[in-house]
Amino acid sequence: MAKAFPFTAIVGQDEMKRSLLIAAVDPSIGGVLVFGDRGTGKSTAIRSLAALMPKVPMVDGCAFNIDPAQAQDCPCERCQSPTAQPKPRMAPIPVVDLPLGVTEDRVIGALDLQRALKDGEKAFEPGLLARAHRGFLYIDEVNLLEDHIVDSLLDVAASGENVVEREGMSVRHPARFVLVGSGNPEEGELRPQLLDRFGLSVEVRTPQAIADRVEIVQQRDAFERDPAAFAKRQQRKEGRIRSQLKAARENVDSVDVPMNVVERAAALCMELGTDGLRGELTLVRAMRANAALAGREAAGLADLKMLAPSVLRHRLRRDPLDESGSNARIERAMLAVLDD
Amino acid sequence: MTDDDQALGDQRWQDAALAAACIAVGGHALGGVRVRSRAGPVRDEWLRALRALYPKDTPWRKVPVGCASARLLGGLDLAATLQGGALVAERGLLAEVHEGVALLAMAERTSAQVIGILCSVLDAGEVTVEREGVRAQYLCRPTLVALDEGVDDEALVETLRDRLAIEIVLDDIGIASVDDFPWSHVVIEDARSCFSSVIIEDQQVAALCRAADAFGLSSPRVSLLAARVARALAALDRRTSVEESDLEVALRLTVIPRATRLPQAPEAEATEEAQQDESPPEDTETNEAEEPEDRPAAAPGEAERLLEAAKAQLPEDLLAQLMAKSVRRGGAKSSGKSGAQQRHKLRGRPMGSVAGDPRRGGRMDVIGTLRAAAPWQRLRPSRAGRSGLAIQSDDFRIVRYRQRSQSVTIFVVDASGSSALYRLAEAKGAVELLLSESYVRRDEVALIAFRGSEAELLLPPTRSLVRAKRALSALPGGGGTPLASALQLTGEMVEQLERRGSTPSYVVFTDGRANVSRDGSKGREVAIEDAQQAARHLRLQSSVSGLVIDTSPRPHRTAEELASALGARYLPLPNADAEKLQMAIRRVAA
Numbered sequence: 001m002a003k004a005f006p007f008t009a010i011v012g013q014d015e016m017k018r019s020l021l022i023a024a025v026d027p028s029i030g031g032v033l034v035f036g037d038r039g040t041g042k043s044t045a046i047r048s049l050a051a052l053m054p055k056v057p058m059v060d061g062c063a064f065n066i067d068p069a070q071a072q073d074c075p076c077e078r079c080q081s082p083t084a085q086p087k088p089r090m091a092p093i094p095v096v097d098l099p100l101g102v103t104e105d106r107v108i109g110a111l112d113l114q115r116a117l118k119d120g121e122k123a124f125e126p127g128l129l130a131r132a133h134r135g136f137l138y139i140d141e142v143n144l145l146e147d148h149i150v151d152s153l154l155d156v157a158a159s160g161e162n163v164v165e166r167e168g169m170s171v172r173h174p175a176r177f178v179l180v181g182s183g184n185p186e187e188g189e190l191r192p193q194l195l196d197r198f199g200l201s202v203e204v205r206t207p208q209a210i211a212d213r214v215e216i217v218q219q220r221d222a223f224e225r226d227p228a229a230f231a232k233r234q235q236r237k238e239g240r241i242r243s244q245l246k247a248a249r250e251n252v253d254s255v256d257v258p259m260n261v262v263e264r265a266a267a268l269c270m271e272l273g274t275d276g277l278r279g280e281l282t283l284v285r286a287m288r289a290n291a292a293l294a295g296r297e298a299a300g301l302a303d304l305k306m307l308a309p310s311v312l313r314h315r316l317r318r319d320p321l322d323e324s325g326s327n328a329r330i331e332r333a334m335l336a337v338l339d340d
Numbered sequence: 341m342t343d344d345d346q347a348l349g350d351q352r353w354q355d356a357a358l359a360a361a362c363i364a365v366g367g368h369a370l371g372g373v374r375v376r377s378r379a380g381p382v383r384d385e386w387l388r389a390l391r392a393l394y395p396k397d398t399p400w401r402k403v404p405v406g407c408a409s410a411r412l413l414g415g416l417d418l419a420a421t422l423q424g425g426a427l428v429a430e431r432g433l434l435a436e437v438h439e440g441v442a443l444l445a446m447a448e449r450t451s452a453q454v455i456g457i458l459c460s461v462l463d464a465g466e467v468t469v470e471r472e473g474v475r476a477q478y479l480c481r482p483t484l485v486a487l488d489e490g491v492d493d494e495a496l497v498e499t500l501r502d503r504l505a506i507e508i509v510l511d512d513i514g515i516a517s518v519d520d521f522p523w524s525h526v527v528i529e530d531a532r533s534c535f536s537s538v539i540i541e542d543q544q545v546a547a548l549c550r551a552a553d554a555f556g557l558s559s560p561r562v563s564l565l566a567a568r569v570a571r572a573l574a575a576l577d578r579r580t581s582v583e584e585s586d587l588e589v590a591l592r593l594t595v596i597p598r599a600t601r602l603p604q605a606p607e608a609e610a611t612e613e614a615q616q617d618e619s620p621p622e623d624t625e626t627n628e629a630e631e632p633e634d635r636p637a638a639a640p641g642e643a644e645r646l647l648e649a650a651k652a653q654l655p656e657d658l659l660a661q662l663m664a665k666s667v668r669r670g671g672a673k674s675s676g677k678s679g680a681q682q683r684h685k686l687r688g689r690p691m692g693s694v695a696g697d698p699r700r701g702g703r704m705d706v707i708g709t710l711r712a713a714a715p716w717q718r719l720r721p722s723r724a725g726r727s728g729l730a731i732q733s734d735d736f737r738i739v740r741y742r743q744r745s746q747s748v749t750i751f752v753v754d755a756s757g758s759s760a761l762y763r764l765a766e767a768k769g770a771v772e773l774l775l776s777e778s779y780v781r782r783d784e785v786a787l788i789a790f791r792g793s794e795a796e797l798l799l800p801p802t803r804s805l806v807r808a809k810r811a812l813s814a815l816p817g818g819g820g821t822p823l824a825s826a827l828q829l830t831g832e833m834v835e836q837l838e839r840r841g842s843t844p845s846y847v848v849f850t851d852g853r854a855n856v857s858r859d860g861s862k863g864r865e866v867a868i869e870d871a872q873q874a875a876r877h878l879r880l881q882s883s884v885s886g887l888v889i890d891t892s893p894r895p896h897r898t899a900e901e902l903a904s905a906l907g908a909r910y911l912p913l914p915n916a917d918a919e920k921l922q923m924a925i926r927r928v929a930a
Contacts, residue, residue: 037558037559038498038499038559038561039559039560039561039562040559040560043463097468098470099460099467099468099469099470100409100456100457100460101409101410101412101413101453101469101471102470102471103415103470103703105472105473106472106473110473111473111706112473113416113427113472113473114426114427117421117426117427118426118427128470140460141456141459144452144453144456184499185804189803189804189805206558206560210546210550210553213549213553213558213560213563214542214549214563216560216564217545217549217563217564217567218542218545220560220564221545221567221568224369225536
């Protein structure tokens with residue numbers, strides 16, 4: 001497998017990097033959508049995430065990434081074996097790529113053809129959803145994904161469980177994953193149901209300062225000339241982020257969000273007229289994760305200001321003809337609500 | 341052919357030769373080359389000469405237009421699997437071109453799916469297959485040669501174009517200019533082996549970035565590719581450091597063909613840079629605070645020299661091309677999706693299965709296949725020593741899908757002087773309303789405007805509302821009324837869309853007062869006669885539903901006559917408030 005460009009060597013794009021880390025701290029925030037210009041390192045950033053992931057316990061020999069504490073939910077022979085206790089092993093949180101041209105059977109899992117043909121045995125071969133359980137599922141060019149695959153993803157993402165009823169098989173297994181999608185808005189719009197699944201959305205732009213572009217080209221050039229040495233130089237920085245992430249995952253539940261901050265968050269959502277309560281809820285969770293990443297015990301108004309655009313951008317009821325864009329609307333609302 | 345033409349042709353051929361050498365040296369690191377040319381002897385010669393630059397056993401494969409992603413990626417070899425009784429994977433085309441050359445035929449017509457796959461291969465250098473029970477990952481580092489035969493607004497999709505380092509045009513090269521390339525494959529191989537050790541200075545990188553910016557190219561990828569092209573050129577010259585001449589040629593091969601604007605005068609450039617230097621964007625600060633990295637600022641002198649050199653190389657028609665591009669806006673982005681029919685095999689609601697070959701891109705119905713094979717089992721001789729079903733290829737069943745066919749509303753807007761005077765703004769407003777209506781229904785819209793001497797396609801069918809809105813608001817008014825030309829263009833588009841499997845309908849906003857005839861000459865009587873004829877032709881040609889909205893201040897006979905010639909509904913705008921309009925369109929599109 002080709003070496004991925006290190007996360008810490010990506011120039012700029014702080015909102016994207018921050019959002020990905022926040023989603024890694026608290027998966028219940030619900031995924032990240034990265035939309036933007038060509039050549040801004042969207043896929044690079046997401047693929048580089050894998051190297052930062054802390055390890056979590058999983059059942060050894062189980063293809064469903066099951067937590068040993070929840071082995072009873074797993075359909076595999078290993079976890080259901082009446083004799084052997086499931087053995088735990090530590091493995092990094094998975095980052096699974098949904099390749100283009102993927103077929104439905106490989107996404108949700110299907111009859112294991114090899115075993116069916118060879119031994120006449122009816123066995124279930126887990127798909128990418130099983131492999132992404134407790135980790136990330138990355139879809140590049142998310143707006144090019146075929147409709148029927150989107151349908152099965154949405155259903156599973158909503159229920160946290162993959163139910164397969166096909167080819168005479170009936171299997172269910174837990175599948176909770178953080179959906180990460182990237183794409184170019186010029187290729188087409190996303191279905192609202194899919195848009196709704198993402199907790200955070202990020203718009204990436206080409207860096208405007210020439211100095212940044214120069215640095216991007218130089219970093220990339222250095223990386224390609226000697227990937228191993230380049231990765232080594234970033235090792236310490238990556239290690240720092242990894243331990244930051246690990247600590248944040250442990251502490252996130254104890255981070256306090258003061259009442260006045262929650263009130264402001266609610267007021268902001270009200271001002272923007274977002275549907276339902278999901279905006280507020282995600283905003284509070286994201287603030288908490290952000291504070292945990294910074295090693296703070298409480299979230300503040302600064303977190304709110306920093307995160308409101310990513311959390312609310314794709315939740316505004318869209319006036320399809322209003323070109324002023326979501327960003328401007330959020331900024332206006334923040335001025336109205338926060339700076340009084 | 342004049343001497344000038346010959347000289348230009350020679351120059352272009354030399355560039356084309358350099359381009360070929362570069363990609364042969366740089367390989368996958370450069371992505372590949374986009375060759376803009378019609379099919380013909382010059383292109384054939386260029387390809388032949390390119391092939392001679394590689395060792396004999398280099399994989400050389402053609403990706404045909406309409407190539408199914410199943411063929412590209414590989415997957416399950418069903419026949420072999422059933423015959424052998426064990427899972428047999430089929431190698432895809434991509435598996436065969438590792439470290440080789442992939443020719444993308446008719447690149448402008450490639451489907452979005454295939455483009456996406458090729459882009460991910462160029463980015464990752466490997467292929468991941470997750471198809472039909474097959475799971476595989478293999479290295480794949482091909483060089484892509486995209487043969488772009490597009491004319492006018494048909495062109496290779498930007499996402500792929502962005503990843504190919506070099507662009508060349510072979511169209512203006514006469515066969516007399518064609519010559520063998522001055523390198524043997526041994527020289528190239530030498531250069532290839534020292535490519536990775538060529539060093540490009542930080543200042544040179546900075547100069548390339550600045551030059552790219554001056555030509556309006558902000559994607560860092562372009563500068564990155566230009567830097568690699570410069571390194572390949574140095575390697576070709578057996579040097580380990582990049583010289584200024586390499587940068588110049590790299591600029592000519594990589595940056596200039598994509599230019600979206602001309603470099604500004606040096607003074608303006610300087611002040612712009614000064615401003616940027618004074619106010620670094622805030623978001624980079626946190627980054628720098630962590631570990632200060634000294635960014636070498638390019639010596640401005642070098643960047644300027646490079647720009648001067650680049651300007652001297654500018655093709656004469658660049659400005660004209662740029663002008664044409666800015667006028668035609670959305671048109672250049674047409675992606676020529678030809679996969680609509682193929683998509684029917686995979687999308688929509690399943691509606692039973694039919695006999696067919698799953699390798700042509702359909703989805704296999706396993707149970708259906710087994711069921712089809714079952715009754716024949718006793719009749720088929722069972723192979724010795726093997727139990728299990730005997731399945732033959734004519735047992736294969738594939739799932740059929742029904743897809744709601746995409747409806748496309750074509751808006752034909754009269755932007756001529758007579759219309760502009762009265763109600764172009766109102767017509768624009770009405771179109772906007774209708775656009776948002778189409779958006780809600782996920783329909784596609786297309787926009788044709790006519791004024792002056794000819795109608796033009798402002799926006800090919802799209803679902804992107806933002807683009808539609810932009811195209812519309814940029815529409816100027818004034819000039820003659822080439823109604824016949826507009827109707828003809830509408831007819832062509834209707835035909836195209838029907839061939840693609842969509843359901844088109846059209847809405848014409850006009851006062852019907854044509855005064856420019858089909859050949860572009862003025863004269864009201866001939867023009868109206870032409871328009872009538874074009875209308876009747878459109879009516880005969882297909883049974884699409886249409887609507888004529890009369891934009892004249894008082895309902896006028898000409899527009900009504902036009903509607904009846906078209907067999908379309910007629911609606912005068914004065915009586916039509918927005919809601920009525922919407923209702924009318926809904927009825928037409930339904």
